[in-house]
Amino acid sequence: METIKDLSFLNALLPLAVIVFIIGIGVVFLNLHFQKNLSVQKLRQEALKSSYQQDLLRSNIHAQEEERKRIAQDLHDELGAVMSIMRMHLMVLEQQSADGTKQLQAPLQYVRQLSETALASVRSISHRLMPPQLESFGLKAALESVTEQINRAGEIKIELGCEAPMDGLHWLVNLGLFRIIMEMINNTLKHAGARSIRVDLFRHGQELVCYYTDDGRGLSDGNTSKGLGLKSIEGRVNSLGGKLEMGNQESGGYYAIVRLTLPA
Amino acid sequence: MSFSETIILLSHVPVLLTVVYAALHYSKLPRELKVFSWFIFLSGVIQFTSLAFWFVSKNNMPLLHIYVAAGFLCLAWFYNTLLNGFIDARIIWSIAILFLLFTTINSLFIQPVHTFNSIALTVEAILIVILALFTYRFFLSDIVKETSGRNISSLNWINSGLFIYYSSSILIFYFGAVITAFSRSLNLYTWIFHSFFSIVMYTCFFIGLWKRSKT
Numbered sequence A: 001m002e003t004i005k006d007l008s009f010l011n012a013l014l015p016l017a018v019i020v021f022i023i024g025i026g027v028v029f030l031n032l033h034f035q036k037n038l039s040v041q042k043l044r045q046e047a048l049k050s051s052y053q054q055d056l057l058r059s060n061i062h063a064q065e066e067e068r069k070r071i072a073q074d075l076h077d078e079l080g081a082v083m084s085i086m087r088m089h090l091m092v093l094e095q096q097s098a099d100g101t102k103q104l105q106a107p108l109q110y111v112r113q114l115s116e117t118a119l120a121s122v123r124s125i126s127h128r129l130m131p132p133q134l135e136s137f138g139l140k141a142a143l144e145s146v147t148e149q150i151n152r153a154g155e156i157k158i159e160l161g162c163e164a165p166m167d168g169l170h171w172l173v174n175l176g177l178f179r180i181i182m183e184m185i186n187n188t189l190k191h192a193g194a195r196s197i198r199v200d201l202f203r204h205g206q207e208l209v210c211y212y213t214d215d216g217r218g219l220s221d222g223n224t225s226k227g228l229g230l231k232s233i234e235g236r237v238n239s240l241g242g243k244l245e246m247g248n249q250e251s252g253g254y255y256a257i258v259r260l261t262l263p264a
Numbered sequence B: 001m002s003f004s005e006t007i008i009l010l011s012h013v014p015v016l017l018t019v020v021y022a023a024l025h026y027s028k029l030p031r032e033l034k035v036f037s038w039f040i041f042l043s044g045v046i047q048f049t050s051l052a053f054w055f056v057s058k059n060n061m062p063l064l065h066i067y068v069a070a071g072f073l074c075l076a077w078f079y080n081t082l083l084n085g086f087i088d089a090r091i092i093w094s095i096a097i098l099f100l101l102f103t104t105i106n107s108l109f110i111q112p113v114h115t116f117n118s119i120a121l122t123v124e125a126i127l128i129v130i131l132a133l134f135t136y137r138f139f140l141s142d143i144v145k146e147t148s149g150r151n152i153s154s155l156n157w158i159n160s161g162l163f164i165y166y167s168s169s170i171l172i173f174y175f176g177a178v179i180t181a182f183s184r185s186l187n188l189y190t191w192i193f194h195s196f197f198s199i200v201m202y203t204c205f206f207i208g209l210w211k212r213s214k215t
Helices: A009-099 A102-129 A132-137 A139-153 A171-192 A228-239 B003-010 B012-028 B031-055 B061-082 B089-110 B118-139 B142-182 B184-210
Strands: A157-162 A196-204 A207-214 A243-248 A254-261
Touching (some): A009 A228, A171 A228, A171 A254, A228 A254, B142 B184
8 A cells, every 4th residue: 555655746746836836827917917907997087086076166167157147137136226226216315405405415416426336336246247248149249348348448458359150159158268268368467467468269160269378478487287367267178178278489478278179 | 423424514504504694685785795695506506415415325426517617607707796897807707618618528528427526626726716816916906995895894705715715625626636545534534624614615605795784
């Protein structure tokens, strides 16, 4: 009868070593495959997170704009109407006091002037919250109205080029683009020391492109992603699902290109 | 009844408990555990049928041939569900099909159905150990903890059961043929060890099912 001593090393342990080796190779292969898929899964998760954040931003901006619209309407229609009636009554009282007790006329005139200032303020605030031309006549008319007002002041000249038809745009796209352009104009006025601004709007099928340039100082180095204004522009472009490219022109001055893909 | 026979018989108790528990809670189990329950049901049916054959002194080896092939398919399905999205399903199913072909050829030409299919069992054990070892590494990944964190503890118990049983089986099945040639008592001890590891495996399965996320 054979004994365990007869088991040779090669017969018993070498095949076992081979088995262990096969197991090791198998685990390493699966691990390599897993590492490859892991990066794909991580990218997918990041994309999901980014899409969720974009949705959140979009709904935030949407809610904010709805609220602004409501406040603007309430200010204009309710408070504005009440103040108009108040002014009318004050005018009547003023006329009546002119016939009788003249000592009241001066204070009444003062109160009426105050009410007119308040009425103008209410109108101005409500227009800033929600430009009336934007809803009634569209983006082009709203931009023309704003540029005309700024040009009238004479500090800076804004040229607006908008040959493309802008009808049928969703009000959120109209409003979003309007706010982006306004923020850019505001930045130029505040920081660039520019003498002229050019805004061009083009539409190629479902793509809407806005080119913005000024002849100011441009962005200082490393300032491309800083500042509340620039972040607000980026946020709005992202919320519209668009792309933003900005920087300094070779000839000096700031430039920005906003590309939006409109839903079919 | 001898001591060894009692041990072998006792090794069926955890199987019974696990099968009953899995059947009772099947509808409430998460997807991975539902898939795994099919392996438990299959092994329950095969083990109790072979026990019945043993009682009536009939050769139960053909059942083992079926168990190896069907059991591996169930476990491949389980690991495919578990590693879904991280390991290409084609890799696992290709391994399963190749193994199925191999075990069929083995049962037909190399180790006929009335003999102990140690080669197929060893190959099956190697493949399961590879998958089980990799699954440990898989559970350590942060992204996996984020996505299937609730069931990791439960699945870890099941994976550990499979790893302990199949790694010990590699030794038992591989050396089984060699040891049998030396002495009958040594052969019996081998099967007692096998029964012990089977008890450990089914206890791990039971804990795994018990510790599942109940929310």
